[in-house]
Amino acid sequence: MGVEVNKLAEDIILSLKNVAKSYGSTQVLDSINLEVYQGQIIGYIGPNGAGKSTTVKMMLGLISDFEGDIEIFGKNIKTSGVAYKKRIGYVPENGEIYDSLTPIEYLSFVGGLYGMDHDVIIRKATEMMRLFDLEDMLHTRISSFSKGMRQKVLFIASIIHNPDLLFLDEPLSGLDANSMMIVKEILDQLANQGKTIFYSSHIMDVVEKISNRIVLLANGQIVADGTFEQLQQQNKEGSLEEIFNQLTGFDQHQEIASSFVSIVENGDTDG
Numbered sequence: 603m604g605v606e607v608n609k610l611a612e613d614i615i616l617s618l619k620n621v622a623k624s625y626g627s628t629q630v631l632d633s634i635n636l637e638v639y640q641g642q643i644i645g646y647i648g649p650n651g652a653g654k655s656t657t658v659k660m661m662l663g664l665i666s667d668f669e670g671d672i673e674i675f676g677k678n679i680k681t682s683g684v685a686y687k688k689r690i691g692y693v694p695e696n697g698e699i700y701d702s703l704t705p706i707e708y709l710s711f712v713g714g715l716y717g718m719d720h721d722v723i724i725r726k727a728t729e730m731m732r733l734f735d736l737e738d739m740l741h742t743r744i745s746s747f748s749k750g751m752r753q754k755v756l757f758i759a760s761i762i763h764n765p766d767l768l769f770l771d772e773p774l775s776g777l778d779a780n781s782m783m784i785v786k787e788i789l790d791q792l793a794n795q796g797k798t799i800f801y802s803s804h805i806m807d808v809v810e811k812i813s814n815r816i817v818l819l820a821n822g823q824i825v826a827d828g829t830f831e832q833l834q835q836q837n838k839e840g841s842l843e844e845i846f847n848q849l850t851g852f853d854q855h856q857e858i859a860s861s862f863v864s865i866v867e868n869g870d871t872d873g
C-alpha cells in the first residue's frame with residue numbers, strides 16, 4: 603500500500619497551502635501544508651481539540667475565514683464557487699439528521715440537493731438500505747432509529763451521489779462489528795476505484811488498518827505524515843495507538859486514571 607510512488611501533479615485531489623486558523627487568541631491551525639492524491643485513504647488523527655473537524659469544515663466551505671489556500675480538484679475553493687461540492691460527500695461528527703423524516707424522504711432530499719434524478723435516488727436508496735439490513739425501515743421516522751441505524755443512513759446520504767472525495771468524521775460510530783466490516787470494505791473498494799477518502803477518527807486500530815496514509819495533527823501542526831509502516835519505522839513503536847501516544851508526548855494515562863479513581867472513591871486525589 604505504498605503512497606508516495608509515481609504520483610503526478612494532476613492526481614492531486616486536495617491541497618492545503620499554509621492554511622492557518624485562529625479562534626480569538628487561540629491558534630488552532632498553524633500553517634498546514636498537505637497534498638492528497640487520488641485513491642488515497644487519509645487517516646486524519648490528533649488529540650481532542652487539535653483542529654481536525656475545523657480542517658474538514660474549511661475544506662467543505664463551512665468555515666471560510668482562514669488564512670492560506672485550499673484547492674480541491676485543482677481549484678481554489680475561496681474563488682471557484684460551490685460547484686466542487688457536488689463531487690464531495692460528508693459524514694459529519696455528531697450527525698445532524700432530520701428526525702421527523704423517513705430515510706427515503708431524507709435521502710430524496712439529499713439526493714435532490716445534488717441534482718440527482720428522483721427515480722435514481724429511490725432505486726439507489728432502497729438498494730443501499732437493503733444491503734444495510736434496513737429495508738423494512740425505509741418509511742419509518744428516523745426519530746425512532748438507534749444510533750447505528752442513523753449512522754448507516756448518514757453514510758448512505760454521503761455517497762448516494764457517487765462523490766469523488768469523501769470526508770468521514772467517525773463514520774463507524776455506533777456500528778456493530780458486522781456493519782463495520784462492510785463499511786471498511788466499501789471504503790477500500792471505493793479507494794481502489796479512484797475515490798479519495800479523508801477519514802477522521804479516534805479509533806486507532808481501525809485507522810491503522812484502513813488508511814494507506816496517516817496524517818497526525820497536534821499543536822496546530824502536522825507532526826507525522828506517512829504510511830503506517832513508515833510511521834512505525836520512524837518512531838520505533840508497535841501500534842498506531844503507541845505512535846500516537848509518543849508523538850503527542852503522552853505517557854501519563856495510569857497516573858491520571860489513578861487520580862480520577864481516587865476522586866471517585868474519596869472526593870480528592872490523595873487517597
Ligand SMILES: Nc1ncnc2c1ncn2[C@@H]1O[C@H](COP(=O)(O)OP(=O)(O)OP(=O)(O)O)[C@@H](O)[C@H]1O
Nearest residue numbers: 625628630648649650651652653654655656657695
Ligand atoms: N466555533 C468555535 N468557536 C471557538 N472555538 C472553536 C470553535 N470551533 C472549534 N473551536 C476550537 O478549535 C479547536 C479545534 O476544534 P476541533 O473541533 O477542530 O477539534 P478536533 O480535532 O476535531 O477535536 P475532537 O477530536 O475532540 O473532535 C478547539 O480548541 C475548539 O475549542
